[in-house]
Amino acid sequence: MFQPFFYTLKALGVPVSPTEWLTLMEALSRGLHNASFQDFYFLARSLLVKDVAHYDAYDQAFAHCFRGADLPDDLATKDQILDWLRDPLSPLRLPPEELARMERLGLEDLLRELEDRLRTQKEAHHGGHHWIGTGGTSPFGRGGSHPTGISFARDGGGGGGAVLQAFERRYRNLRHDVTLDVRQIGVALKRLRDLRQDGSEEVLDLDATIDKTCRAGGEIELVFSRERENQVRLLLAMDTGGSMEPYRHLSERLFSAAHGLNHFKDFRAFYFHNCIYTHLYTDLETGDGVPTEEVIREYVKRYRLVIVGDASMAPYELLIPNGTLERYRTARTKGIDWLRMLAEAFPKRAWLNPLSESGWEYYDTVGTIRGLFPMFPFTLEGLDRAVRSLL
Amino acid sequence: MIPPEKEPSLTEEAPTFRRFTGTDGYVASRALQDAVNVALSLERPLLLKGEPGTGKTLLAHHVARGLGMDLIVWNVKSTTKARDGLYVYDTVQRLNDARFGEGDVRDIRRYIRYGPLGRAFASPERVVLLIDEVDKADIEFPNDLLQELDVMSFHVLETDEVVSARHRPMVVVTSNAEKELPDAFLRRCVFHYIDFPDEDQMRAIVDVHFPGLAGKLLDDALQVFYGLRDVPGLRKKPSTSELLDWIRVLLASGARLPEGGPAAPGDVPFLGTLVKMEEDLQTLTARAARPAADVRTAGRRFFR
Numbered sequence: 074m075f076q077p078f079f080y081t082l083k084a085l086g087v088p089v090s091p092t093e094w095l096t097l098m099e100a101l102s103r104g105l106h107n108a109s110f111q112d113f114y115f116l117a118r119s120l121l122v123k124d125v126a127h128y129d130a131y132d133q134a135f136a137h138c139f140r141g142a143d144l145p146d147d148l149a150t151k152d153q154i155l156d157w158l159r160d161p162l163s164p165l166r167l168p169p170e171e172l173a174r175m176e177r178l179g180l181e182d183l184l185r186e187l188e189d190r191l192r193t194q195k196e197a198h199h200g201g202h203h204w205i206g207t208g209g210t211s212p213f214g215r216g217g218s219h220p221t222g223i224s225f226a227r228d229g230g231g232g233g234g235a236v237l238q239a240f241e242r243r244y245r246n247l248r249h250d251v252t253l254d255v256r257q258i259g260v261a262l263k264r265l266r267d268l269r270q271d272g273s274e275e276v277l278d279l280d281a282t283i284d285k286t287c288r289a290g291g292e293i294e295l296v297f298s299r300e301r302e303n304q305v306r307l308l309l310a311m312d313t314g315g316s317m318e319p320y321r322h323l324s325e326r327l328f329s330a331a332h333g334l335n336h337f338k339d340f341r342a343f344y345f346h347n348c349i350y351t352h353l354y355t356d357l358e359t360g361d362g363v364p365t366e367e368v369i370r371e372y373v374k375r376y377r378l379v380i381v382g383d384a385s386m387a388p389y390e391l392l393i394p395n396g397t398l399e400r401y402r403t404a405r406t407k408g409i410d411w412l413r414m415l416a417e418a419f420p421k422r423a424w425l426n427p428l429s430e431s432g433w434e435y436y437d438t439v440g441t442i443r444g445l446f447p448m449f450p451f452t453l454e455g456l457d458r459a460v461r462s463l464l
Numbered sequence: 465m466i467p468p469e470k471e472p473s474l475t476e477e478a479p480t481f482r483r484f485t486g487t488d489g490y491v492a493s494r495a496l497q498d499a500v501n502v503a504l505s506l507e508r509p510l511l512l513k514g515e516p517g518t519g520k521t522l523l524a525h526h527v528a529r530g531l532g533m534d535l536i537v538w539n540v541k542s543t544t545k546a547r548d549g550l551y552v553y554d555t556v557q558r559l560n561d562a563r564f565g566e567g568d569v570r571d572i573r574r575y576i577r578y579g580p581l582g583r584a585f586a587s588p589e590r591v592v593l594l595i596d597e598v599d600k601a602d603i604e605f606p607n608d609l610l611q612e613l614d615v616m617s618f619h620v621l622e623t624d625e626v627v628s629a630r631h632r633p634m635v636v637v638t639s640n641a642e643k644e645l646p647d648a649f650l651r652r653c654v655f656h657y658i659d660f661p662d663e664d665q666m667r668a669i670v671d672v673h674f675p676g677l678a679g680k681l682l683d684d685a686l687q688v689f690y691g692l693r694d695v696p697g698l699r700k701k702p703s704t705s706e707l708l709d710w711i712r713v714l715l716a717s718g719a720r721l722p723e724g725g726p727a728a729p730g731d732v733p734f735l736g737t738l739v740k741m742e743e744d745l746q747t748l749t750a751r752a753a754r755p756a757a758d759v760r761t762a763g764r765r766f767f768r
Contacts, residue, residue, distance in 0.1 A: 090651055099507070101504065115495040119503075119656050120502065121654065122655060125513065256603070259603050260603060263603060286559060291563055293559055
C-alpha cells in the first residue's frame with residue numbers, strides 16, 4: 074500500500090534501501106505510529122531519511138503520496154522523458170519506431186532501457202571506437218555528447234544545454250558506475266600519509282617492554298615511544314567557474330573530504346579561474362586573494378600541491394602575457410610560467426582533471442600542462458594513482 | 465492510505481517498553497520523542513545530528529533519567545579505536561603483578577577491562593549507551609562497530625569468551641557531521657536531525673531552566689539572540705546552551721539590555737558569552753570593512 078511512497082522517495086533522490094523499508098514495515102506492524110498521521114510522518118522520516126539534506130525531498134514525496142500534492146516540476150516523469158527524446162536537440166536521437174515502442178513501456182522499464190543504452194555507449198567509448206559519423210547504425214548520433222555528464226559540446230546553444238541538464242538530473246540516480254562521494258574521496262586521501270614519530274613519548278611500546286623486561290630478568294622495564302603523526306601538508310588549488318562549473322560538486326567534495334578528514338598536518342585550499350596567474354583566491358564570494366608568489370614562498374617544498382582543473386583553455390590564455398580572462402588584472406607573466414614556477418616549487422604535485430582521459434587529446438593545453446604536472450583523471454581510480462604519486 | 469485505525473497497545477505487546485516524553489529538564493519536540501521511542505522499540509541505534517548546542521548529548525542523559533536507566537558515556541576522540549569500546553587487556557598491570565607477586569596472575573580475566581560498550585553489554589539492566597561525537601574518530605570507526613552493534617556481542621580473544629548483551633542497550637549516537645558516516649552504518653540507525661528551536665520552543669526551553677522568567681527581559685534577550693544568529697558570515701552562531709548561560713549571567717549581574725535593541729555589538733552586555741570566536745567579534749564590529757587576507761592564515765575558509 075505504501076509502495077508508491079518508496080518509489081517516490083527514490084525518484085526524488087532519497088537513498089532509501091529495502092532494509093530501511095522493511096524496518097519501517099516492522100515498526101508499523103508494532104503500531105509505533107500510534108495510529109496518528111503525524112507520528113507516522115516522523116516515524117517514517119526517522120527510519121527512511123538519514124541526512125537532513127533529504128528532509129525536503131521527503132516532505133515533497135510525503136505530501137505527494139498522502140496528500141496528493143504536486144511533485145516538483147523538475148522531477149522526471151515518463152511524459153517528460155519522452156518529450157526530451159522527441160526533442161530534435163536531444164543527444165539521444167531515436168528513430169520513430171523506437172520512440173513508439175518506448176511510449177508503451179512503464180516508467181521503470183523506460184529508465185532501465187535508457188540506462189542500458191548509456192552503459193553500452195560508455196563501454197564502446199572506452200573501447201576507442203569513433204562515435205562521430207556512425208550516425209546510421211548508432212542511436213547516439215553525435216560524438217561524445219554523453220548525457221550523464223561529461224560533454225564536449227561543440228556548439229552549446231541554449232536549448233541543447235537545457236536538454237543536457239535535464240538528462241543529467243534524471244540519470245544521476247541511475248548510474249551504477251562510481252560517482253565519487255565525500256566518503257570515498259576521504260578513504261582515498263587517507264592513504265596520503267607519511268607517518269613519523271612525533272610528539273611526546275607517551276605510548277607504551279608493549280613488545281619492547283616485554284622484551285626489555287625479559288632481558289632484565291623479570292625486572293619491569295617500561296618502554297615508551299612517540300605517537301606517529303601524519304606529516305603530510307596539503308595545498309589544494311581548484312579551478313572554478315566557467316568550464317569547471319559542471320564539476321563544481323566534485324571540487325566541493327574533494328574539499329570537504331580533505332577538510333573533514335582531520336588527517337593532514339596542515340591543509341590549505343585556494344581557487345583560481347581558468348589558469349593560475351598573479352593571485353590565488355581564498356574566498357569565492359568576495360574575491361579575496363593572495364599573490365601567487367607569496368603562496369610559493371610560504372609553502373614551498375614542504376607542501377604537496379594538488380591542482381584540480383580541466384586544463385582546457387584557449388592557447389593564448391596559457392601562452393601569451395596578459396592572457397588572463399580576469400578583468401582588472403593584467404599580467405606580464407604568462408600562465409604557463411606561473412605553472413612552471415609552481416611545478417618547480419612543489420616537487421610533489423598532481424593535477425586532477427575531471428575530463429575523462431580519452432578527451433584530453435582534444436585540447437592542446439592539456440598536453441602542455443601535462444608536461445609540468447603529472448595529470449590524473451578525477452575518478453576514484455585516478456585519485457588513487459594521484460595519491461600514490463604524491464607519496 | 466493510512467493503515468486501519470487501531471488502538472495501539474504498546475504495553476501489552478512489549479511489557480518492558482517504556483515511552484519517553486521528555487523530562488522536566490528537557491523539552492523534546494514530538495518528532496524527537498517519536499524518534500527516541502522508535503529506537504527504543506526497534507532496539508536500533510538512534511543517530512542524532514544538529515547544530516552544536518541543540519542538546520544532542522543532553523538528550524541521552526535525559527532519556528536515561530526519564531526511563532530510569534543507567535547511562536554509560538563513551539566520549540569519542542580522534543584517537544579512539546572501536547576496540548577501545550569493547551575491552552582493553554591490561555598487560556602492564558599483569559606484568560607488574562607478576563613482578564611483585566600480587567594478585568592471581570594466572571587468571572587473565574582479572575586483567576580484561578571492559579570499555580563502555582562492553583560494560584553496556586554486561587550490565588544486568590538495560591542501559592542507555594551514549595556514543596558521543598562519533599565523527600571525531602577515524603573514518604572507519606563506525607564500520608568497525610557495525611558487527612558489535614548489530615548482534616550486540618563480542619569475542620574476548622584473550623579468554624576466548626563471548627560477551628553478549630543481556631538487554632540490548634539503547635544506543636544514542638551523536639554526530640556533528642564533520643565526516644560523512646558510512647551507508648551501512650546509516651542503514652541500521654534511526655535518524656533524527658535536531659532543528660534549531662524556533663522562538664516558541666526556545667521560550668519553553670528557557671522556561672524549563674528559569675521558571676517564571678518575566679516577559680520583558682526574555683523578549684529582549686531573544687530579540688538580541690535571534691538577531692545575532694541572523695548576522696551572515698558568523699562562523700559559530702550562538703546556540704541554546706549559550707543563550708541559557710547568557711540569561712544566567714544577565715540575571716546574576718542584574719544587567720539591563722539597551723532599550724529598543726542594541727545598536728552596536730558593544731552595547732550587548734556579556735557578549736562574550738554568546739559570541740566566542742575572535743573572528744566573529746570582528747565580523748560583528750566591522751562587517752563593512754573586511755581585512756585583506758593574510759597568506760599565513762589564508763586558505764582555511766572556503767565553500768562556506
